[in-house]
Amino acid sequence: MKFSHSIQFNSVPDWADHYIAYSNLKKLIYQIERDIFSPNAVRNDTEAANLESEESPLLNNKTRANAIFMPALDKELAKINAFYLNKEKELIEEVSKLISDIAVFENLEDNVSIRSNSIALSRSFQSGEGSHPRRRRSNSQLRRNRSTSDAAVSFASSDDDDEEFNYSHQTDGARNSTDTDVMDNRLSYLWAPSSLEEQRIRLKKRTIELFVWLSELKSFVSLNYTGFSKILKKYDKITNSNIKLKSTYLNNVVSESYPFRQSNRQKIEEKISKVQEIYANLCTNANMDIAISELKAHLREFIVWERNTIWRDIIGLERKSHAVGIKEPVTINHSVGKGSNITTPFGEVNVSNTFWKNISLMLIFIGVFIFLLNIRLFEGVEENNCFALLAFASLLWATEVIPLFVTSLLVPLLVVCLRVLRDGDERLSAHDATKSIFQAMFSPVIMLLLGGFAIAGALSKYHIAKMLATYVLSKAGTKPSFVLLANMFVATFASMWISNVAAPVLCLSIIQPILRNLPPNSSFGRCLILGIALASNVGGMASPISSPQNIIAIENMNPYPTWGQWFFIAIPLCIIIDILLWILLLWNYEQRKSSLMIHPIRSSKDPWTGTQIFVITVTVATILLWCVEKSMEDFIGDMGVIAIVPLVLFFGTGILTKEDFNNFLWTVIILAMGGIALGRAVHSSGLLHTIAKSIQNEIGDLHPWHVLVIFSVLVLVVATFISHTVGALIILPIVAKVGERLSDSHPNLLVMGSAFMCSAAMGLPVSGFPNMNAIMMEDEMGVRYLSAIDFIKSGIPGSVLAMLCVVTIGYVLMSIVGY
Incomplete structure (x- = not known):
């Protein structure tokens, strides 16, 4: 290195x-x-x-x-x-303070031990030989004991300002009392073993x-x-x-x-x-x-x-997920069933069983693709070819036989080769189709995604997100229920700005001190990790840049929603869902009556630097421009143009470097571009019109609310088992077209509600990146905190609660906006 x-x-x-x-x-x-x-x-x-x-x-x-x-x-x-x-200088002063406090603690510990023994002996004499007078302590010994207890009281009070017991009152009582038994009893109560143990824990942490x-x-x-x-x-x-x-x-x-x-x-x-x-x-x-x-x-x-x-x-987690099927070449003791060796002109290659499984599935999917191409399901050739392409891409995305972004790269290739694009009734040539599909792929929405990555990268690189998160969490106190709620709100808020992919990574790193200090086998650790995962999923609804499915939704909404409209709908919805999930977790993990005290997170005391202030200023200014974009449309044109502002300012000033640019989640960008290309193909070929007409005939002339409920249930089921983004890629274009064909047309309402439901699908460990990240969390012994049963017990009911909120509160808010 x-x-x-x-x-x-x-x-x-x-x-x-x-x-x-x-x-x-x-x-x-x-x-x-x-x-x-x-x-x-x-x-x-x-x-x-x-x-x-x-x-x-x-x-x-x-x-x-x-x-x-x-x-x-x-x-x-x-x-x-x-x-x-x-x-x-700062650290040496801290060492001196620690030495002084340790000395006070040791004197206190010795004093309590001696005093406890003397009290027990005195009571033994009183019960056995009541006629004998008590031996009185010398005045010097009494003064010494009082001095030690005064110092200890001061030490304890400085460490714990929230102690309910009034130490100074008890000490004054000991001074004014002439009865030695009373003073002994008070000091024994004041410095009980439990209080000493608390002081020991604080000193250990320091x-x-x-x-x-x-x-x-x-x-x-x-x-x-x-x-x-x-x-x-x-x-x-x-x-x-x-x-x-x-x-x-x-x-x-x-x-x-x-x-x-x-x-x-x-x-x-x-x-x-x-x-x-x-x-x-x-x-x-x-x-x-x-x-x-x-x-x-x-x-x-x-x-x-x-x-x-x-x-x-x-990036590390993504690379690990892509390398799951890759094994080190085994030279000795090949395990049966682990793989097989293939002899090639270039040498012997060990191939895993996962490879053979993927090859088999790929051959089956190609067979399905060829079969659909050669049967006439629709009147037009373009529609028939596009349906085969849609089925093929959906199967590849759902099973991840090849990486998701590779499937997205296949989409424009097949769109051009199959010539599924039309201009009116005229079928486009391969040359014209190429220009059309690539123009569609790099849309303003992709620029919005890049601008969101730039903001997220700057907030992460300069620890702004972490400083804000730790500041909020430092105010949460030590009660488990409040700590859980604070972490859930922080995860949701962080998901708004650094995406619901990065937010759980940040929040789970911040709570490491809490997890390390929990008692063995504490249920609160599982509850806290699961709460952050579910709240991060909910945070995927919170802003247009918080998740890729929101980008897909915006691409299918006409006109695009403003940031102000999105916040008006999403933020109250996220808060209510978080509170319901919090109550559900407290009930499932029995934290309602827990007496556990949580180690508080310390906020950063470092001053804000000029770079951090600049990053915050640019971020806030960009968000405000996004919020008022509709009123400036004649000048700006689209919110994708506004996304250039943080890119230019952050990279142009050196705040972000080309390494940061290379670390953008380009696979997500390619995935979104492939989804846009598929959506354009399905729309241009006429297939979307045909599918929407068929669905319209099935549902009849239902009220938009009933249609929203139907699609919410469908999206919830699909997105629970496949990627949220993939679910949005497949379903949202159909939802938009069905919404247009309703007699009471509300396409934007149905698309936004369905996009929310993509984020709300969190019933399994594979339902979204926050869940996958949470299930991988391990304690110091390498044992996972969560299992699949935790997600089934809390994730599935949480998904249902979120759906009920979307189709009720969300529907009302979207109706108020005019969707």
């Missing part, structure tokens, strides 16, 4: 701006090489200086290069020094956090030192000088700087050792080996959570 990648993946994201700018320094070296050490530059210097010695221009070039490169190194070093000084940050600071120094070493080595190689800058600058400047001095490195090591010792005494009965092992486990979890960005996680 290149060091530029290594520093990118191993750095602490919140400190990213304070590491050595390795890539920028590398670019500067290449610029120096091009401008100073190229043959032309050397020759020009020679002629200009008119020097006799051949080595003089090279020496002059070296001086010029140093004059450019060394100030850049000094600037990076000063930046690192300033950050390190502030962070070291110790783990401090260990993680001290370790990160140590890694910060090591990573930057390696960065200086490598960049200086590259510089010396480029300049090809006998006098190496690496040895002089690294030893005389970098190593003597404050963060890189051996004494200061040792200071951090000592603080880490002290924290490990505290943890050992607190949690592992002074066993240092176990303590270090447990602390390192927390460090690994922290790094994995912090390093990965949402989009990198999504």
Whole structure:
């Protein structure tokens, strides 16, 4: 791995701006090489200086290069020094506070133990030898006990402001009472074992956090030192000088700087050792080996959570899903039934059984396709060919024999070759059909999808979505029901802006501290993960860019809905469905009366940067333009044009890079383009008109509400078993045409309602990406939190509740808008 990648993946994201700018320094070296050490530059210097010695221009070039490169190194070093000084001071102060609080806790623990023993002994004497007078404590001992309890009360109050018991009142009562028994009883009640255990847990969490940050600071120094070493080595190689800058600058400047001095490195090591010792005494009965092992486990979890960005996680999950059927070549002990070997002229190839299964299905589907092409089901050749194409594409999408986007790429090829497009009654030639289908594929809606990806990428890359989410979740408190509701609302809200594909990845990463601190086999972990998955599905309704099925719906609506209209309908609907799902989950997992207290999520205290403010400003401005697009239609033309604004501003200013552009979910874009192409073919060939007429004859002259109910049930069943997007691709064009043919025409109402139902289908683990992501969640032992029964128990009733909301509340809201 290149060091530029290594520093990118191993750095602490919140400190990213304070590491050595390795890539920028590398670019500067290449610029120096091009401008100073190229043959032309050397020759020009020679002629200009008119020097006799051949080595003089090279020496002059070296001086010029140093004059450019060394100030850049000094600037990076000063930046690192300033950050390190502030962070070291902050962490050392935290260590001192922890040591002080640990001392108070240990004194308190010892005092409670002694006091409990003395109370038991005193009561034993009173019951057995009542005539003997009680021994009185010395005044000094009493004062010492009072002082310890006062300090302990102060310590406990600072850690838990919400404690219902008034410690100061109890302490004053102990001071004013002359009866020693009363004071003993109050102190025993005040510092009961349960209260001590709560303090121990809080101190344990503080110790783990401090260990993680001290370790990160140590890694910060090591990573930057390696960065200086490598960049200086590259510089010396480029300049090809006998006098190496690496040895002089690294030893005389970098190593003597404050963060890189051996004494200061040792200071951090000592603080880490002290924290490990505290943890050992607190949690592992002074066993240092176990303590270090447990602390390192927390460090690994922290790094994995912090390093990965949402989009990198999504790309990784997508690649894993595409590689499910690919196995490593097996050279020994071939398992029976795992696959078979095929001998080819190029060698022996091991082929899995999944491959043979897909080949078999593909041959069957091709047979069906050829059969449909050769029988006359419709009057027109174009309609007949288009029906065969529709059936073939639907089978491939539903079974995923080949990747979904590959099927989408097949659609325009078959549309042109089968010549299914018409212009009026005239069948288009292959040349004209090619132009028509490709023009349709890159529609304004695709541009809207790209703009949504740009906004999602910027909000994720600069941790804006995470900061907002953690801020909201930090206010949720510690009661399980409220924590669940807050996480569900955050998942739905995040789905509006970073899509319901990225939102569950973000939310499930945020709740890792909660999951780690739950008791073993706690049902709340399952309830919380499932709640985020279901709420993310619901969030797929919330905005036009929150899911691909919404993009397909907009493409089939005429006129396009404005963002204001969509929000008016979708946001109240999402809130109501979330609340109903919350009640259902509380009932199913019996969290209504749970006494469990949840570890609160800490909000980020980092200040907002100028880049983050710029990203938020551009995002809000773009959304406002989308909302008022109808009033500016004569100037803007379409909301797809507005989507260019975030693309230009984010990529043009360097906020997003070409790597971010490459990480867009291009498979989703191709999938949407294929769906649009299929929709154009079905409409142009006349097949859609014929199908809609047949459905119209079956349903008669029903009220639009009855038609909405029928299509909602149909979409719910289909989208539960196949991809939400695929369900939208197949069904929504038909729904739009049926809506047009009703005597009381409401095509937009039926399309939007059906699109909502695509998102509401969440009854199985395969019903949408949020469910698939949730079912893969595992605990520290590698055991999955959820099983299929969890989705059947909560997902299917949740889908039915969502459908009831869509056909009642959703219908009313869509009618108010005028759909």
